[in-house]
Amino acid sequence: MKIVFSLLFWSMLSPVAHGATCPTGQPKDEAALVQIEHKWVQAAERHDIAALECILADEFEEADFDGSLISRSAMLASAAKPSNGHSELADMHAHIYGDVAVVRGIGVNSENGRPAGKTRFTDIFVYRNGRWQCVAGHDSRFAEARQKH
Numbered sequence: 001m002k003i004v005f006s007l008l009f010w011s012m013l014s015p016v017a018h019g020a021t022c023p024t025g026q027p028k029d030e031a032a033l034v035q036i037e038h039k040w041v042q043a044a045e046r047h048d049i050a051a052l053e054c055i056l057a058d059e060f061e062e063a064d065f066d067g068s069l070i071s072r073s074a075m076l077a078s079a080a081k082p083s084n085g086h087s088e089l090a091d092m093h094a095h096i097y098g099d100v101a102v103v104r105g106i107g108v109n110s111e112n113g114r115p116a117g118k119t120r121f122t123d124i125f126v127y128r129n130g131r132w133q134c135v136a137g138h139d140s141r142f143a144e145a146r147q148k149h
Helices: 030-046 049-055 072-080
Strands: 013-015 021-023 056-063 069-071 085-097 100-111 114-128 131-141
Touching: 021 049, 030 049, 030 085, 030 100, 030 114, 030 131, 049 056, 049 072, 049 131, 056 072, 069 072
Parallel strands: 056 131
Antiparallel strands: 013 021, 056 069, 085 100, 100 114, 114 131
C-alpha cells in the first residue's frame, strides 16, 4: 500500500546522507504527522526518492498485508519504478507519546484509474533531529466485497 505512502513544510532544510535535504523544526503535533503521511503518498507517486529518504528512518521496516517485511531500501526501490498507482488517505488518526507517535488510517488505492482495494495502515514515527521519521509500519487489506448474484 505504501505506494500509498508519503512530505510543503520543507521550508527549513538541513543536509543529510546521500545529499538529500530534510526538514527540521517540524511541529510535534498530530496535524504535522497527518501531513507527512499525505506527503509520503505524494512522494511515492512522484517517485521523489529524496523526500521518501527523509520520511523513512534508516531502520524502517514495514509488515505488509501478505506477511512479508519490506525494508527501507526495498520501499525506495519500489517507489523508483514506474507505476500508475494512486492512493487517497482517509480516516487518519495520529497520537503522540513524547517523541514517539502512532498514525492510523485507510488507503484507498487505484491502478490505472481502476479500484485496487483498501488497506488499513499503522505507522510508527520517532521525533529526532528536529523531524518525524517513520521507523515501522503495518498494512492490512480489507476483504474484497463479495458480489451478490
